[in-house]
Amino acid sequence: MQGIFFAILIFSIILHEVSHGYIAEKLGDKTARLAGRITLNPLVHIDMLGSIILPVIAILAPGGFLFGWAKPVPYNPYNFTKMRRLGEAIVAGAGPATNFALALMFALFARLWGDPTFTSICFIGVLANLWLGCLNLIPIPPLDGSKVLGALLPSGLSYRYEMWRARMEHNPFLGFGIIIALVLLFGGTVSSFFFNVAHLLIGA
Numbered sequence: 001m002q003g004i005f006f007a008i009l010i011f012s013i014i015l016h017e018v019s020h021g022y023i024a025e026k027l028g029d030k031t032a033r034l035a036g037r038i039t040l041n042p043l044v045h046i047d048m049l050g051s052i053i054l055p056v057i058a059i060l061a062p063g064g065f066l067f068g069w070a071k072p073v074p075y076n077p078y079n080f081t082k083m084r085r086l087g088e089a090i091v092a093g094a095g096p097a098t099n100f101a102l103a104l105m106f107a108l109f110a111r112l113w114g115d116p117t118f119t120s121i122c123f124i125g126v127l128a129n130l131w132l133g134c135l136n137l138i139p140i141p142p143l144d145g146s147k148v149l150g151a152l153l154p155s156g157l158s159y160r161y162e163m164w165r166a167r168m169e170h171n172p173f174l175g176f177g178i179i180i181a182l183v184l185l186f187g188g189t190v191s192s193f194f195f196n197v198a199h200l201l202i203g204a
Helices: 002-026 048-060 087-112 116-136 144-152 155-169 172-202
Strands: none
Touching (some): 002 048, 002 087, 087 116, 087 144, 087 172, 144 155, 155 172
């Protein structure tokens, strides 16, 4: 079952990244398309640390937390011809939105086909995507939530927050360090919550 767990996690991470490029293209920026990143081919998305090493550690570690990422899909907000002010937030939010949509899709499949083995697989899909969606909404750079929050704050707060975000993005290891610390501190508690939500969604 761990192999299925890993496969679903990687598939979900890749769709998360592809959605960024796809939405950016819809807003007028073809950077991701020209870079060959709007594809489901895992070879162009896999990051050795974020897509292989950390997910394997997460799967094997106690507590059931999930952590991982693919290579970021490139986009240039200056190329947007639509939704210029909110474009970057929309592109950022597309990733977590995709994960939540996948969680609901797996839950629907579990309810439509009641086979216990298939339901167990769908449960993994729901759990993995709940984790990925919520994790990426944490408003700490370089996670997607930092771009979404910046667009939602009032102008004064947004300016100060964007200045802080720019500084943090110049030191991504600090951001990842904070995120990993949060996962280690609260991962077990959050996992228990997501387990209950996943069971509720699949009706088991």
